[in-house]
Amino acid sequence: MAAAIGAMLSITLGASLAKSLFPHIGPAGTTVLRLGIAALMLAVAFRVWRIRPDRRQWRAVLPYALSLSLMNLLFYMAIARVPLGIALAIEFIGPLTVALLGLRRRGDFIWLGLAVVGLLLVLPLHGAGQAIDPLGAALALGAGVCWGLYIITGRRAGLALGSSTPAFGMAIGTLVVLPFGWAQAGGGLLDPAILAVAVAVAILSSAVPYTLEMYALRRLPPRSFGTLTCCEPAVGALVGMLFLGESLPPSQWLGIAAIITASVGTTLAARHG
Secondary structure (H helix, E strand, C coil): HHHHHHHHHHHHHHHHHHHHHHHHHHHHHHHHHHHHHHHHHHHHHHCCCCCCCCCHHHHHHHHHHCCCCHHHHHHHHHHHHCHHHHHHHHHHHHHHHHHCCCCCCCHHHHHHHHHHHHHHCCCCCCCCCCCCCCCHHHHHHHHHHHHHHHHHHHHHHHHHHHHHHHHHHHHHHHHHHHHHHHHHHHHHCCCCCHHHHHHHHHHHHHHHHHHHHHHHEEEEEEEEHHHHHHHHHHHHHHHHHHHCCCCCHHHHHHHHEEEEEEHHHHHEEEEEE
């Protein structure tokens, strides 16, 4: 549990710092540096050159790497258009869905309904002053789908390859997003000032949290892991308000609270199911 909470805090702080790079290298360029630098750090830490994955292990790690890379790319593209807390709330529908899939009792549908209400509040369909960019919302939802797949594939990959899984996943993920990042940023990816900030982003957003998450995924079922991160949208909204000046109206805070409550409800239902 402590590992999952630590990963959540690290990711939200890293995302706020990553937004400072968007004007210079864009979301795709930031994703490349985030994954690439973190992959190098983890490769050294776990001495991956000593590991020779077999065919079964490659089959396990490739889907994990693909979901990881797309999750990061889509999320950064989303927070370039919508506030951090809103993007996290929408993205959180992915792991929440993983949690809800394991529930079978009639009363469990209360949590599904609450999550839907929360999403509708987060995405107001009226009031121009509170409207959310539709493309940004769609990108965040796509990141949420990838997050759900990451939880499912990450457990399988972690059991197959162990603690070195994030290093392999990020290295492969870097290759997946490199064409998009180079097209958007080009030589800006090699700017020393940009790289210095990117190192901090990689530590906060990838190296630390994904190692902690892999530790948690190997010891928790996907449903439990999905619900343990239930406070991340609220933490993201607070970080966005404090560090990025992204204020939210009361209705959207209420929507975030509804999504968090739905997640807590699924946790309790899973324990008693």
